[in-house]
Amino acid sequence: DVKVTQSSRYLVKRTGEKVFLECVQDMDHENMFWYRQDPGLGLRLIYFSYDVKMKEKGDIPEGYSVSREKKERFSLILESASTNQTSMYLCASTLGQGARNEQFFGPGTRLTVL
Amino acid sequence: SQQGEEDPQALSIQEGENATMNCSYKTSINNLQWYRQNSGRGLVHLILIRSNEREKHSGRLRVTLDTSKKSSSLLITASRAADTASYFCATDAGSNTGKLIFGQGTTLQVKP
Numbered sequence: 628d629v630k631v632t633q634s635s636r637y638l639v640k641r642t643g644e645k646v647f648l649e650c651v652q653d654m655d656h657e658n659m660f661w662y663r664q665d666p667g668l669g670l671r672l673i674y675f676s677y678d679v680k681m682k683e684k685g686d687i688p689e690g691y692s693v694s695r696e697k698k699e700r701f702s703l704i705l706e707s708a709s710t711n712q713t714s715m716y717l718c719a720s721t722l723g724q725g726a727r728n729e730q731f732f733g734p735g736t737r738l739t740v741l
Numbered sequence: 742s743q744q745g746e747e748d749p750q751a752l753s754i755q756e757g758e759n760a761t762m763n764c765s766y767k768t769s770i771n772n773l774q775w776y777r778q779n780s781g782r783g784l785v786h787l788i789l790i791r792s793n794e795r796e797k798h799s800g801r802l803r804v805t806l807d808t809s810k811k812s813s814s815l816l817i818t819a820s821r822a823a824d825t826a827s828y829f830c831a832t833d834a835g836s837n838t839g840k841l842i843f844g845q846g847t848t849l850q851v852k853p
Contacts, residue, residue, distance in 0.1 A: 631783070658839045669829065669845035670784075677839075685840075717783055721839050728839055729774060730831075732783030 630654070631733040633718055639739045646705040648736050650718030658721045659701035660730065661685075661693065663714040670717065676701055708740045747830060747847040755852050760817040762847040764830030765810075771833050773806055773813050774841065778827045787815075787828075822853045 634649035650659065658677055662670040662685075672685030674693040682693050690712060694702045701720075705712055715737050719730040748763045766773070772791045776784040790797045790806045790813065797804045803816040817824055827848045831841040 660840075662843075667845065670843040672840065672842075675840060715781075719784075723839070729786035729789060730776075730784075730839075730841060732776075732785070734783045735781070737781070 631718060631720055631731050633716075633733040633736050635736050636734060637737050637739075639741065640705075640708050641741050642709060644705075644708050644740075646708050646738065646740075648703040648705075648716055648718075648738070650701045650703070650720075650733055651699050652701075652720040652731070653699065654720070654722070654731075655698065656720035656731070657698070657723045658728075659695065660719040660721075661691075661701065661703045662717045662719065663687070663712075664717055664735075665714050673703065708738075710740050712738065713740045714738060747828070747844045749847060750845070751848045751850075753850040753852065754820055756820060756822055758820055758851075760820050760824070760849055760851070762815045762828050762849070764813045764815070764844055766813075766830075766832050766834075766844075767811065768832075769835045770808070771835060771837065773804075774831045775802075775804060775813075775815050776829045776831060776843075778829065778846070780826070784829065817849075820849075820851045822851050825849060825851045 631652045660675040661673045676682045676695045692704045717735045718733040721728040721730045774789045775787045778784045788799045801818045806813045827846040829846045831843045
């Protein structure tokens with residue numbers, strides 16, 4: 628079974644802190660994604676990556692950056708956390724490009740910025 | 742931009758009843774997928790239906806797709822309390838990049 632793990636289930640940070648959210652998948656998937664999920668807004672794509680060292684902006688990249696130094700790991704970085712970044716963050720991966728691939732999700736990180 | 746819109750936003754039924762959730766989308770698609778999310782957890786893939794398919798079954802799940810109306814429905818038959826979750830449709834918006842666009846979801850409560 629594909630396993631996608633996220634470094635923390637719950638995280639509390641202060642405004643202005645630099646925050647790292649880590650995601651690791653163990654099935655050699657090429658594509659990895661970061662979403663945030665907010666009530667009434669569904670899942671919104673922040674960034675995604677097709678391969679090591681490659682990244683593309685999603686729908687809401689402002690205030691975030693990403694890093695993919697190894698194929699299995701995709702990190703989301705909040706350079707200076709703000710209260711409006713309080714949210715549930717979900718990481719997902721999928722095998723290669725192509726329209727028929729299901730995405731496998733991690734358990735999520737609920738981030739609170741005070 | 743929001744591609745999939747689910748209807749209803751919330752649904753409450755008794756165990757044993759059927760639950761139907763609908764999804765509408767705006768652009769052409771290659772396929773449409775349905776996911777489930779238990780409270781506070783990640784999403785789990787349920788079923789994928791291709792644009793040239795009209796109906797697909799998986800256990801107690803039945804998915805239909807009407808590309809002329811740009812809509813899909815998910816039917817859960819003989820619901821169980823364990824089916825309580827949020828259900829999301831997702832489309833590729835005609836892209837082959839692997840990106841998906843998710844709707845806002847339908848929250849289903851199945852009462853024992």
